[in-house]
Amino acid sequence: MPRWQPGARERLQATTLELFAEQGFEQTTVAEIASRAGLTERTFFRYFADKREVLFAGQDEFAGLFLDHIATASPDAEPFAVIMRAVRAAVTEFFPVKRRSFSRRRQTIIDANPGLQERELLKLAGLTEAMAAALQRRGTPEPTALLSAECGVTVFRVAFSRWVEGSEDRELVAILDDVLGEVRALTAVT
């Protein structure tokens, strides 16, 4: 068997989601995933540290996109504008409509497992901190940097949860702008 299997990563991801959906996260073993994908366990571990990482492997890449966009933003842009532009650019690249079906299946699995939810929340908290640090490197004072990052991540989370719901057919970036408009309207009237 060759060391590198063309399409093996995607096949392992699809098979993993399939098995998690069929029999639950806890009950699924790496041996089963590899066997159903027609690959060896060794091949699995070439791509993922463990079965949980199949669900979270993309997040570092996504965080990297975000941070690149913050780092390269115009030096005189307002902090929250920088964050929102980075969010729009990152979701446009990372969450095209064709990815929605994967994201939906993934979300169903995470929502069913408190341990996976905790992992997801911790990853998002880490992203928030990294975004705030990136703003501080541009000269934004810490309190404003943190608040801008928290608000940006809140808008992203709410928009993302609408996007993975059954009733939404629009691009994530369009939903994002809706949510931002709603935040403005909501907070204006208190």
Add this chain to the structure above:
Amino acid sequence: MPRWQPGARERLQATTLELFAEQGFEQTTVAEIASRAGLTERTFFRYFADKREVLFAGQDEFAGLFLDHIATASPDAEPFAVIMRAVRAAVTEFFPVKRRSFSRRRQTIIDANPGLQERELLKLAGLTEAMAAALQRRGTPEPTALLSAECGVTVFRVAFSRWVEGSEDRELVAILDDVLGEVRALTAVT
């Protein structure tokens, strides 16, 4: 030894924080906590399910305050106004200035341990969902209810993190109103 020790709960809490701060969360056992507090392990377990619960025992009470205030809000109040009034009322009751030293020490311990951070994030996510559900029971449509709750919890989290920082001496509720004002200003310019 009597079944009920006056002040035992507070003594166990103080001793637990002390030991966590001295030697870390993982390294501390219930036996050590009970021994230093001059109580038995059985007494400890009468108040807390495990050592982790000492850090999180107050959160259900805090969530209850929040939800009571949402349930009893004026029927024609705007959803986000309902949330923010509930946040203000709950923090005024639950986080008086005299509680800040405890909250600070607790936060230092949580920040040092990813497992505790995950637990804290999951509790806050649960609170957000419960707040959104309380708004829906008042007739707020689900998307607005969720977004109002997410924004309210974001404002709370940021204000709380400033409150437990060394440099802040004001009441939490004053910081809360600052943060809300900043959110309005930030989101207005994008």
